[in-house]
Amino acid sequence: YQMYEYVTRELPALIEAKFPVIAGLRSVSGHSMGGHGALICALKEPGMYRSVSAFAPICHPTVSGWGETCFSTYLGDDRNAWAAYDATELVRNGAAKLPILIDQGTHDEFLAEQLFPQDFLVVCLERDFPISLRMQEGYDHSYHFIGTFIGEHLAMHAKTLYEVL
Template sequence: MEQIGANQSFAGQQLRYKHQSAVLNCEMTFSIYLPPQAVKGPVPVLYWLSGLTCNDENFVQKAGAQQHAAQHGIAIVCSDTSPRGYGVADDPEAAYDMGLGAGFYVDATQQPWAEHYQMYSYILDELPALVNREFPVDGKRTSISGHSMGGHGALTIALKNPQRFKSVSAFAPICSPLQCPWGDKVLSHYLGDDRQAWAQYDTVELIKQAKQHLPLLVDQGTADNFLTEQLKIELLVEAGQVADYPMQIRMQPDYDHSYFFIATFIAEHMAFHARALL
């Protein structure tokens, strides 16, 4: 692990590192914010998963989360959104919604993707193991959040592993890859044509099967240009009602899909996670 960035922020440290990932078979970067409380001992940690085209720096630079992380004494780990580097497969047409910057937080089973695109295992196991070993964080007090593709990742990872997380939240998540064009395109390439294999990465399907209920918060803007075709928030609402899964789903009038939306409500998400973590 090599440090490649460091900035003081709200009396804490915003740090950036690169490391060789055995799971992804390539070099990866991640960012971590350590609040000022970390100098006194381990602090709880929130994992943030970003959306299509992003890397580990978008949230760090645009969301304004450091102030609220410092207030609550919570570390924030921001991963990259896909494997990268020489030899890592990409969309042959260089489309933004598959390949580099579009790992979808699944473990690919099809070639050429399977060699590197194991983002589910990276987020669930390899990255937390590294963070827990190298930084003053309490790995037993962990929550997860994300935006769009990352909201899909946060929700599916938490729902599949409720014992690992204290809470989960999302901004404008892709709720059902089984029922949207992004899912049709990406999961058919990463996982193959058997749609039953896709269900393990579909929030709506996982809600139906959930035996353990985590604190769950979703914010969705009503002016989001992806809302109707890709995000399918109404399917999540319906699934939650049918499964009697308690969740907060808030429709925010006139907000779009951008980081302006995230920055507006990030304080409330940090407070939501603090109630579960502290």
């Protein structure tokens, strides 16, 4: 199963074939590992998505325990190959710019040792990326967190998509 191919090729084609959407006008979002996936899909596919948002994404997996475990299993021991699937490294290495919204709970149990949104923010600011990283006081990694802010993510995507019409 190839999740990257599914998200960037198969799912968009299916949506465009089955729903009344404007072909090619897309945004992407995700939570945690899915947030990581949303970020890398948007950063690796210039022009495919008009905006990207994420809730508590794994922003720098090449330096996190989760990322090291996954990447060594799926990509082998060559850490240079891992950079192609690390949002922080993609931005550092010249990914095309697009609007990014990230919400991160301050009480997320994975924040300090797995997620590293501050690394991503620093690189985005260095490259003048249009990023909004919002640290949400008191929120953890749960779906209640997502439910609280999903409307704002949808509104950001709607605004970004509407601007190109």
